[in-house]
Amino acid sequence: MGKSKSIRTAIIGAGPRGTSVLERLLAHAAAHAAAHSGPASLHIDVIDPYPAGPGHVWQPGQSRLYLMNTQSFYPTVIPEDARLAPPVAGTTFDRWRARQQREPMPALTLDERSELAALGSRDFPSRALYGRYLRCTLDELTAKLPDGVTVSFHETTAVSVRPSRDGTPGTPGDGAPWDGSQGDGTPGGTTPSTGTFDVGLAGGASLTVDSVVLALGHLASRLNPEQRELQASAAQLGLSYFPPAVPADVDWAAIPAGEPVLVRGMGLNFFDAMGQLTEGRGGKFIDAGTRLEYQPSGQEPLIIAASRRGTPYRAKAALAGYYPASVTLRYLTEAALERFAATGIRPGFDHDLWPLLHRDTLWAYYSTLVRSQPAAVPDASDFLAALEEALRPHAHSAANWEAAVESVLAVHVGPRHRLDLPGLASPLAGRSFGSRAELDAAVVEYLLDDARRSALGEEDPVKMAIGALHHGRAVLKTAVADGGITDESWVAGLRGWFESFVEGLASGPPALRAEQLAALARAGVVSFAGPDPRFSVDRRTGRFTAVSPWVNGPPVAAKTMVEALAPANRVSANDSPLMEQLLADGMVRPRLMMTAEGAPVQATGLDVAPHPYRPVAANGSVTDGLYVLGLQLSATQWGTAIAAEALQPGGATYASGQRTLRDADEIAQAILGH
Structure with a gap:
């Protein structure tokens, strides 16, 4: 050579x-x-x-209140595929964590040592500690x-x-x-x-x-028209508007204590904002035995949380691994993808892929219900056999398999124990509230129920239905990559409705965050705006406002508004000199x-x-x-x-x-x- x-x-x-x-x-x-x-x-x-x-x-160096959305056992930058060239150095985060507990690097700070001392494989590390792992891996390389x-x-x-x-x-x-x-x-x-x-x-x-x-x-991303209008109005009226940003880049100290702050978005960035404006200001969560309580420092603002659903993402279940072990996909499998390929079918999301995952979700829920709550379905073996037959792909036309399932459920499962998938994603849908206090109480009830279900882990039918969606999401990533589904399926199905649906169910925070939010609401530090809020600026009063059509009473109002959202991941809306040059040059x-x-x-x-x-x-x-x-x-x-x-x-x-x-x-x- x-x-x-x-x-x-x-x-x-x-x-x-x-x-x-x-x-x-x-x-x-x-x-x-x-x-x-x-x-x-x-x-x-x-x-x-x-x-x-x-x-x-x-x-x-960022705040240790910013947690990863995955447990220690999950992330890595080092591949573990024997088919690839072997790494010259480095390991997974979890192995690095265990190594630092045994033989800590001299360069570790006291905060890093303290976090590591209490961090287990199933705990959620701070983003700061994951950053230390990344830096250590780079140094080793x-x-x-x-x-x-x-x-x-x-x-x-x-x-x-x-x-x-x-x-x-x-x-x-x-x-x-x-x-x-x-x-x-x-x-x-x-x-x-x-x-x-x-x-x-x-x-x-x-x-x-x-x-x-x-x-x-x-x-960095340009603001959308509504955000630009809010920002311009804020500049004219002397209000404070915080656009979408990486949470660690936000100057949280600029948000005044004791005043309302309107926070739009109740996904993962919301919990970052919540932490900085509460624990980050000296407040403390106290285990009161039967529930968590919050002791304010007096430096908190009044957080008014607003989102389309009116509730935050559902919390993660307590599991031994990333996926629930009791859930195995039966319908949306890699073998099913191979069958599509073998027959020359380019599957559509709504027509081909979602019906399979929907079946898996139903089976995960009802098989868990039978196992964990035997009294809910007295004739369990007959029910599961009938359900399995109704779910069998191609045993019925696409038009009536769901009707067959409904017929089985009508015979065997009472209404109280039925799975309502749309209701899981939008728990306040169809409800109206006579006051904000009534709404706040309903959201606290939802949060505590969700945290309770998370604690049950593999024994909770709802969390196992979500677990099936979580499994299915991993298969879908392979199915849809590189043009694996039609464009119209990507636009209208996968991104049109399923993405926000599954994110709200399967990409939530640790269950502790749900308990903390409930404690903050009980302490009067957090309140909620209600579902489907409309945002505007009241120029007469000089306030940002949000009003939900489902909550009786005046709009919520604040002189400060925070977009608890990440910058839009859209290349055509980027605010990067490099990306703009690449686009402009063709x-x-x-x-x-x-x-x-x-x-x-x-x-x-x-x-x-x-x-x-x-x-x-x-x-x-x-x-x-x-x-x-x-x-x-x-x-x-x-x-x-x-x-x-x-x-x-x-x-x-x-x-x-x-x-x-x-x-x-x-x-x-x-x-x-x-």
Whole structure:
């Protein structure tokens, strides 16, 4: 084999995804060195204004009140797939946690040591501690660089990526494949680029590289028209408006104590806001034996929580693993996906995939009901046999299988024990309230019931129905990726209704947060606006207002409003100089999808060609050497915001669990010409 060529690549974005690409490059470089005589020359430029490893979101210095939405056993940036090149260093977060408990690094702070001392495998770590893991992993990787590999970190912003003007080789890379072989390592068969890219940095410097990886993560985003109007009105009237943001970037101290603050959104960012404005201001939660109580510090504002449902996301169940062990999918399985493929069917979401997952959800609920509450269904064996027959795919036409199930339920299960899926997602639907106090009491009742169910774990039928949806979401990620469903199904079904439905049920906070919110409401620190609120600015009184059609009484009003939402993940609405340049130059374009009426709609993510993912230019061409990983793939992959999933011994394993790490591996192989 001839002498290997030198390669220079740039990774833009140094958070978990950028770190994964770096890790895979090192893994393949080490494997190459072991298999061939002499090291190859590889230089990696990592560009991010935030410290590499944690990147923007996972900074180790942020408040420890910001918790991860997954337990310690879940996340990893190191792949565990024996088919991939072995890592040169690093491990999963949970193994790192256990190692730090046994032999803590001297660099750990007192806060980190204190958190680690009490943190178990099933506990929810702080984002700050996960950031420390990411930084530690990066340090371990760079301490074991294979021969011939160098890495430079640039703590600045990349503002442009353009093909080099003269097309001449860069320094040190010359754009040639890793071993002098031809081909770009992808099944698509695009022509390998022999040119280079100029990466412009803030301040005027530039780098010339052979390839670029866009691992951009969360981008700043322009406000939508309603948000712009609220912001402009706030500026005119002297009000305080906090637009969508990464919670750690918000100046929570600017929200005055003792005054109402209107908080829109009751998803995960809401609980971050709640924590900062209560415990973050010196308040304390006290275990009063039968329930949690809140002791105010006197520095809290009055939080008025508002969302379309009127209630927060449902809390996670107490489980031994990421998925409930008692739930096994019977209908929406990977084998079912293979059957669609074998018959040449490109499934529709509402017509083909959801009916299968709906069956799994019903079976999970009623089989758990029979097991955990035997008195609810006296003739359990007859009932389950009849239900199984009614659920059998293709035993009935798509038009009447649900009617067959209803007939079985009418015979065997009383109304009180029936599953109401729409009601789970919208627990206040169909109700009206004579006062805000009546509404607050109803929400507290919902929160305590939800926390009680979470504590029951695998013994609660509702949480196991949600558990089936959680299992199914992992299968759906594989089913819908890379054009696996029709555009109209993606737009109208998957993103149109199912995404918000399943997020509200299966992506909630730890159950402790539900108990804390109930305690805050009882203490008078939190109140609720009600379902379907309308937001506006009352110029006469100089206040933000929110009014629910289902709650009697005057609108809620406040001089401060917080959008408890992440910035919109939509490339066409980004506020990033780099993404705007790429779009303006036609190097990338948003993906267009066709609705059922034949109208094109702009999707959230970039148009890309697999595999590995490379952006499609405005003219339809694909530029080799430019790669995309992560959130900007949201029009090709579903659920890209979730971290890579560590393997759970004895637990369910899905192909989508480490998809991001395999994507990073494909990019690394393409860069190196493998």
